[in-house]
Amino acid sequence: MCGIIGYVGKRNAQPILIQGLKRLEYRGYDSAGVALFNQGSSNAITIVKTAKDNLPNGVSPLISLAGKLKPDSAQIGIAHTRWATHGEPNETNAHPHVCNKHGIAVVHNGIIENYRALRKYLESKGHTMSTGTDSEVLAHLIGENFDAKEKDPLISAVQKTLAEIEGTYGMAVMMKGYDGIVAARNGSPLIIGLGDEELFISSDPGPINDHTKNIIRLDDFQVARIGPDGYHITNLDNDVFESKVEKITWDIKQIELSGYDHFMQKEIFQQPQTVQDAFRGRLGEKGVRLDGLDELGKVMPKISRIKLVACGTSWHASKIGKYLFENLAGIPAEVDYASEFRYAHPILDPAELVIVLSQSGETADTLEALRQAKKTNHTFGIVNAVGSLITRENDAGIYIHAGPEIGVASTKAFTGQVTCLYLMALQMGIERGVIDNYSVHKAELESLPGKIKEILDMDSNIKTIAENYAKNKNYLFLGRGINFPVALEGALKLKEISKIHAEGYPAAEMKHGPIALIDKNMPVVFVATGRDTLYEKVLSNMEEVKARKGKIIAVVNQGDERVRDLADHIIPVPTTSKWLAPLLNVIPLQLLAYHTAVIRGKNPDKPENLAKAVTVE
Ligand code: F6R
Numbered sequence: 001m002c003g004i005i006g007y008v009g010k011r012n013a014q015p016i017l018i019q020g021l022k023r024l025e026y027r028g029y030d031s032a033g034v035a036l037f038n039q040g041s042s043n044a045i046t047i048v049k050t051a052k053d054n055l056p057n058g059v060s061p062l063i064s065l066a067g068k069l070k071p072d073s074a075q076i077g078i079a080h081t082r083w084a085t086h087g088e089p090n091e092t093n094a095h096p097h098v099c100n101k102h103g104i105a106v107v108h109n110g111i112i113e114n115y116r117a118l119r120k121y122l123e124s125k126g127h128t129m130s131t132g133t134d135s136e137v138l139a140h141l142i143g144e145n146f147d148a149k150e151k152d153p154l155i156s157a158v159q160k161t162l163a164e165i166e167g168t169y170g171m172a173v174m175m176k177g178y179d180g181i182v183a184a185r186n187g188s189p190l191i192i193g194l195g196d197e198e199l200f201i202s203s204d205p206g207p208i209n210d211h212t213k214n215i216i217r218l219d220d221f222q223v224a225r226i227g228p229d230g231y232h233i234t235n236l237d238n239d240v241f242e243s244k245v246e247k248i249t250w251d252i253k254q255i256e257l258s259g260y261d262h263f264m265q266k267e268i269f270q271q272p273q274t275v276q277d278a279f280r281g282r283l284g285e286k287g288v289r290l291d292g293l294d295e296l297g298k299v300m301p302k303i304s305r306i307k308l309v310a311c312g313t314s315w316h317a318s319k320i321g322k323y324l325f326e327n328l329a330g331i332p333a334e335v336d337y338a339s340e341f342r343y344a345h346p347i348l349d350p351a352e353l354v355i356v357l358s359q360s361g362e363t364a365d366t367l368e369a370l371r372q373a374k375k376t377n378h379t380f381g382i383v384n385a386v387g388s389l390i391t392r393e394n395d396a397g398i399y400i401h402a403g404p405e406i407g408v409a410s411t412k413a414f415t416g417q418v419t420c421l422y423l424m425a426l427q428m429g430i431e432r433g434v435i436d437n438y439s440v441h442k443a444e445l446e447s448l449p450g451k452i453k454e455i456l457d458m459d460s461n462i463k464t465i466a467e468n469y470a471k472n473k474n475y476l477f478l479g480r481g482i483n484f485p486v487a488l489e490g491a492l493k494l495k496e497i498s499k500i501h502a503e504g505y506p507a508a509e510m511k512h513g514p515i516a517l518i519d520k521n522m523p524v525v526f527v528a529t530g531r532d533t534l535y536e537k538v539l540s541n542m543e544e545v546k547a548r549k550g551k552i553i554a555v556v557n558q559g560d561e562r563v564r565d566l567a568d569h570i571i572p573v574p575t576t577s578k579w580l581a582p583l584l585n586v587i588p589l590q591l592l593a594y595h596t597a598v599i600r601g602k603n604p605d606k607p608e609n610l611a612k613a614v615t616v617e
Contacts, residue, residue: 001083001611002095002109003027004190005207006172006181008226009198013077018066020200020207021081023255025062026263026406027109027203028083028611031094032061035105035174036074045105045176046072049094060606061094078172078181078201080107083611086115087132096174097136099127099143103176104154106142108135109188109203110168111616118165134167141165142173152225158182159223159236168364168616172201180227185218188615189362189389192216192224192231194245199226204385205248206255206404216243217387246387254403264407264497264604268590269456272449274412275583277401278419283442288427292380292398296353299378300431303353306333307377309341309369310357311614313410313492317417318357319485320582324421328441328579329429338369339617346372354379355424359405359413360613361388368617370394382420384413398424407605408612409496411590414489415452415583419445422579444577448584451574455587458571462588465553465569466595469523475500476514476550477589478507478541479527480534486527486582490589497597497604507541518550525592526554527585528563530578542566553592555585 003024007013017034031051038046050064062081080095087093096105112118115134118141123129127140141161142154150156154175162169168187183190183201193200193208193215200208201224205215216231218224222241224233233241260266282289293300306325308318318335325333336346338356342365348354354373358366361383367390373379374393381390381397384405391397400416422445429435469475475494479487488504495502505514507526518524524545528538539562542552546566554567557575564570571588597604 001028001615003081003203004107004109004170004172006078006201008076008180013074014069014072017077017079021062021079023206024081024203026408026612028081029606030082030084030089032065032081033094033096034077034079035096036072036077037174038072038074043177045103047096049091051089051091051094053090078107078174085111085616086134093131093133097139099139101143102146104139104143105174106139107172108138109170112137112165113167154178154182155225158184163236180225182225184223186220190218199231209248209252213248214245215248216245250403255406262605264409264594267405267407267412271412271415272452274402274416275419276449278416279445282423287430287438288423290398290423290427292396293427295396302351305349305352306331307352307354308335309338311338311363311365313414314357316485316489317414320418320482321421323482324425324579328425330434338365341369342372348377352377357382357417358390359384359410361385361390362613362615364615364617382417408607408610409493418583444580451584452587455573459591462591463595466592466599470596470599472521472523474522475502476522476524477504478510480507480538482582483527486585489586490525493590493593497593497607498600498602507538510541518545518548520549523551523553528554529557529581529585555588
């Protein structure tokens with residue numbers, strides 16, 4: 001959460017920082033601010049901040065910030081876009097935070113858990129706090145720890161401060177009269193960008209991709225200085241590190257709208273490619289090739305159980321994974337929320353492979369769950385963000401290869417994750433001798449991108465359905481078996497971006513409670529593809545809804561005439577195998593949520609109170 005960008009070089013920092021914040025806005029958009037230091041003209045740091053609550057409806061803090069900045073040629077600066085955790089999302093609480101003692105400015109992503117005690121201590125030392133945030137104590141503690149006798153007093157003060165705090169941070173610090181930026185991380189990602197006679201600090205590679213392809217990812221408890229003399233990385237004890245320089249391989253076009261109205265829309269429409277990219281090069285003639293699984297080597301045949309751990313949409317993908325591992329590979333699987341797993345002291349079987357799923361590879365709960373699991377078990381990651389912390393801490397893993405996902409509501413990462421889970425289940429099933437029709441699975445998977453395109457072609461029909469119910473206050477999503485997690489995902493998408501209350505349920509559970517809510521004002525989305533034994537039962541559930549005058553929107557297979565008679569709206573999707581059906585069925589639900597949000601005047605890329613990548617607990 002929160003985005004950080006910093007610049008030191010010979011160019012004017014202002015436009016670089018503002019452009020960088022635009023790229024980071026998906027990480028938080030409650031408020032924004034910059035600190036600029038112009039060595040040439042003054043010895044002071046200029047701070048400019050702005051917040052949503054002070055602005056006319058619909059004006060983004062970034063637009064306002066850019067408007068408030070006076071022309072200036074500062075060549076050092078840090079900037080921040082905020083997703084509030086402690087303290088209201090107002091202008092006072094916007095970053096940078098300042099300690100006047102030495103003219104220190106700090107931007108911070110993360111949570112300082114012992115901030116109350118630190119605040120008291122700092123107040124006893126004469127510091128006056130002016131915000132309601134936890135982050136402000138960082139600026140004051142650095143000021144308090146500043147000792148001009150040290151070789152680089154700012155680096156030393158930051159190291160000392162970080163040893164005294166409990167919590168997580170990705171942070172950047174400037175000081176008046178100081179010719180660089182000091183940055184540090186623990187839990188919240190931070191990279192250094194290595195340009196031509198210029199250096200950057202950023203929460204992710206997006207903002208610096210225009211300027212350089214060379215980056216260094218900071219590790220936890222590392223402190224870096226960037227300045228005219230280059231970069232210098234140490235730990236809290238001042239031991240020096242030589243870090244690996246990585247090349248950003250993706251293209252800037254991947255993080256631009258490219259003609260779409262919103263990133264969420266672009267990412268929904270990218271999904272034929274997402275699925276293809278997830279299986280490309282991995283479907284051999286005789287079986288699946290997943291290098292990540294091979295890395296586990298001798299461990300694999302001993303695996304007799306699977307535990308999937310994730311949050312949000314990744315948790316829904318994991319629920320689908322359970323069906324795949326159990327039904328295709330014959331391996332018992334369970335799914336846990338990472339936030340629960342990490343505190344549950346789970347009793348893991350040593351033969352249990354713990355698979356963590358994460359789009360961002362940064363989610364704090366998932367990362368901590370992984371660290372817990374690693375103490376006793378083998379761990380495996382299915383991650384989208386290349387080089388992210390979760391990928392680095394896993395024993396082995398595979399990438400989804402979906403490219404950057406900017407839309408706050410996750411879409412293409414979900415289909416990428418499910419495709420990867422399917423591939424894993426196939427490979428494990430083949431290795432265990434329980435799959436003897438691999439070529440059928442392969443052909444069906446290869447046909448999916450074309451089938452997803454067919455569904456995307458129904459976009460305007462789905463928009464019409466969305467128009468019918470955009471004023472409703474509630475929605476219910478029902479599905480059975482492997483379609484139950486799809487119903488959960490449909491409900492999550494809708495509530496996240498349209499602010500309509502929505503619930504996902506196994507269809508048969510409806511009669512145990514939710515049926516009480518059904519009347520003419522309740523649209524009920526049924527995910528009712530496939531013709532197995534559950535199909536008839538779902539039809540009965542539709543009858544129950546119809547009898548109570550609920551409105552039925554049904555995702556069914558093309559040619560399904562029986563549901564046509566019952567439903568108010570039909571979304572016919574191509575037929576595929578039961579195990580791949582979620583990859584098709586989720587697409588209309590994503591479109592339904594997207595259109596509903598737009599019709600209701602919401603920006604789907606900036607859902608209220610949400611931000612991408614939850615790097616705090
Ligand atoms: C929903 C959504 C969130 C994330 C969750 C996990 O649209 O985006 O629920 O799925 O925060 O994030 P990752 O997958 O990055 O660990």
